[in-house]
Amino acid sequence: xxxxxxxxxxxxxxxxxxxxxxxxxxxxxxxxxxxxxxxxxxxxxxxxxxxxxxxxxxxxxxxxxxxxxxxxxxxxxxxxxxxxxxxxxxxxxxxxxxxxxxxxxxxxxxxxxxxxxxxxxxxxxxxxxxxxxxxxxxxxxxxxxxxxxxxxxxxxxxxxxxxxxxxxxxxxxxxxxxxxxxxxxxxxxxxxxxxxxxxxxxxxxxxxxxxxxxxxxxxxxxxxxxxxxxxxxxxxxxxxx
Amino acid sequence: xxxxxxxxxxxxxxxxxxxxxxxxxxxxxxxxxxxxxxxxxxxxxxxxxxxxxxxxxxxxxxxxxxxxxxxxxxxxxxxxxxxxxxxxxxxxxxxxxxxxxxxxxxxxxxxxxxxxxxxxxxxxxxxxxxxxxxxxxxxxxxxxxxxxxxxxxxxxxxxxxxxxxxxxxxxxxxxxxxxxxxxxxxxxxxxxxxxxxxxxxxxxxxxxxxxxxxxxxxxxxxxxxxxxxxxxxxxxxxxxxxxxxxxxxxxxxxxxxxxxxxxxxxxxxxxxxxxxxxxxxxxxxxxxxxxxxxxxxxxxxxxxxxxxxxxxxxxxxxxxxxxxxxxxxxxxxx
Numbered sequence: 417x418x419x420x421x422x423x424x425x426x427x428x429x430x431x432x433x434x435x436x437x438x439x440x441x442x443x444x445x446x447x448x449x450x451x452x453x454x455x456x457x458x459x460x461x462x463x464x465x466x467x468x469x470x471x472x473x474x475x476x477x478x479x480x481x482x483x484x485x486x487x488x489x490x491x492x493x494x495x496x497x498x499x500x501x502x503x504x505x506x507x508x509x510x511x512x513x514x515x516x517x518x519x520x521x522x523x524x525x526x527x528x529x530x531x532x533x534x535x536x537x538x539x540x541x542x543x544x545x546x547x548x549x550x551x552x553x554x555x556x557x558x559x560x561x562x563x564x565x566x567x568x569x570x571x572x573x574x575x576x577x578x579x580x581x582x583x584x585x586x587x588x589x590x591x592x593x594x595x596x597x598x599x600x601x602x603x604x605x606x607x608x609x610x611x612x613x614x615x616x617x618x619x620x621x622x623x624x625x626x627x628x629x630x631x632x633x634x635x636x637x638x639x640x641x642x643x644x645x646x647x648x649x650x651x652x653x654x655x656x657x
Numbered sequence: 658x659x660x661x662x663x664x665x666x667x668x669x670x671x672x673x674x675x676x677x678x679x680x681x682x683x684x685x686x687x688x689x690x691x692x693x694x695x696x697x698x699x700x701x702x703x704x705x706x707x708x709x710x711x712x713x714x715x716x717x718x719x720x721x722x723x724x725x726x727x728x729x730x731x732x733x734x735x736x737x738x739x740x741x742x743x744x745x746x747x748x749x750x751x752x753x754x755x756x757x758x759x760x761x762x763x764x765x766x767x768x769x770x771x772x773x774x775x776x777x778x779x780x781x782x783x784x785x786x787x788x789x790x791x792x793x794x795x796x797x798x799x800x801x802x803x804x805x806x807x808x809x810x811x812x813x814x815x816x817x818x819x820x821x822x823x824x825x826x827x828x829x830x831x832x833x834x835x836x837x838x839x840x841x842x843x844x845x846x847x848x849x850x851x852x853x854x855x856x857x858x859x860x861x862x863x864x865x866x867x868x869x870x871x872x873x874x875x876x877x878x879x880x881x882x883x884x885x886x887x888x889x890x891x892x893x894x895x896x897x898x899x900x901x902x903x904x905x906x907x908x909x910x911x912x913x914x915x916x917x918x919x920x921x922x923x924x925x926x927x928x929x930x931x932x933x934x935x936x937x938x939x940x941x942x943x944x945x946x947x948x949x950x951x952x953x954x955x956x957x958x959x960x961x962x963x964x965x966x967x968x969x970x971x972x973x974x975x976x977x978x979x980x981x982x983x984x985x986x987x988x989x990x991x
Contacts, residue, residue, distance in 0.1 A: 490864045505859050507858035518855045518863070527848060
């Protein structure tokens with residue numbers, strides 16, 4: 417499998433704090449790749465760098481063979497990298513369907529075609545029945561799904577999911593896992609996710625990267641990573657094993 | 658073009674809209690000169706408010722300096738007319754792009770250097786003030802002594818040169834208001850309209866969805882400025898005189914935005930309804946004070962302030978959205 421995303425020696429410094437310290441990893445095309453680690457490990461910062469929301473202080477980000485480091489977020493999205501936000505930010509005064517239609521219009525000229533595509537995605541994300549509601553009236557799990565739908569609507573090759581399982585009940589988590597798996601299997605979509613819910617990570621990811629204090633401390637298949645003493649020590653805790 | 662146009666005009670609100678339009682079309686046959694002037698004023702504010710709404714209501718960019726574009730429209734066409742005999746419609750072909758370019762300059766400076774929110778609003782005021790002071794000293798347009806359009810008794814209405822009686826002006830501003838309404842509806846239901854709303858709602862999320870927010874904010878300012886410039890053309894040819902102190906003054910900018918704010922920012926009917934409520938009530942107040950022999954300078958401004966306060970407190974969305982819900986006329990995109 418070819419590398420779709422390569423992050424090489426990326427660093428980000430906030431004044432005295434080295435939030436991301438020379439992190440490198442490669443996400444193969446078609447993979448589901450998870451980044452885990454304790455709060456403040458630099459996961460979201462890394463995401464923001466990949467998505468163009470922040471500039472790195474060093475290192476390179478390569479997507480589909482093209483360097484994307486330093487590009488603004490909209491340009492990154494147009495190249496095929498869509499993201500969700502850890503703290504959800506749907507367009508509150510727009511309907512659920514309009515939220516997703518905005519995304520679908522990125523690569524479509526016709527509003528009608530974009531709306532039809534948005535409806536397909538809303539069906540997939542179990543939001544079709546709520547499509548006329550204002551985004552601001554949705555519950556948190558629904559807003560998370562809406563973010564995923566809007567991101568998907570932009571037609572990405574790589575989907576960045578920032579803690580989309582947080583706050584979901586176990587049944588909702590399983591449903592989201594099933595939806596993401598189906599997307600990955602049916603469309604070949606590559607997914608890079610930050611996740612604390614280990615239940616979802618174990619079920620989804622083919623590969624896991626563990627960050628701690630900005631440093632990659634382990635990388636590998638999920639089963640082996642969770643047994644890594646360094647990971648257990650810094651993040652999972654002894655009881656988790 | 659005709660298909661989206663038809664789609665934009667047919668909705669559940671089509672019948673009330675048709676009745677409203679018919680009432681406007683027939684109004685000059687039933688009202689006296691004074692009422693006709695009030696109606697012209699209402700439509701003028703409805704038109705200008707609609708144009709301002711493109712920037713604020715759709716794209717979320719607060720302009721407090723729209724008098725700039727009114728003034729440019731007025732001065733460019735009036736100058737072309739008085740100096741070169743070029744009619745207002747041809748003049749508009751120069752005035753609208755000039756207004757759009759000025760909007761683009763302000764937009765570029767603001768959006769490129771991250772001037773947003775209140776600071777952006779202040780920048781728009783600053784440019785309107787530059788223009789006011791600049792024109793006040795520009796001898797080519799008679800500086801502060803003002804520009805006057807020749808007034809003669811015309812045997813018949815000349816639509817091409819916008820010379821004629823108030824009834825002609827009434828129909829001109831009515832047509833312009835209808836045009837602005839249809840244009841705004843088309844824009845709102847097109848790709849650009851969705852992108853504007855996304856930017857208004859959450860600019861960062863809009864960028865993450867791939868929208869080049871700089872570009873679409875620029876479009877909003879330019880379209881809004883160009884549309885607004887015609888309000889100035891109308892102003893110049895209706896009143897026949899122009900003073901920088903008057904057309905570029907900040908109170909002009911505020912007058913423009915009161916209608917949409919009271920009617921409902923971001924809605925299509927808000928600017929029209931707001932202009933009606935505000936100008937209608939203000940003129941009623943005027944007439945009543947006249948009837949009681951009261952002469953209170955500034956009463957209108959106090960009244961505007963009171964209206965604004967009342968709406969902001971009681972109907973924060975403006976008058977139209979709750980009214981629309983009650984009437985079952987939603988402006989949703991279905």
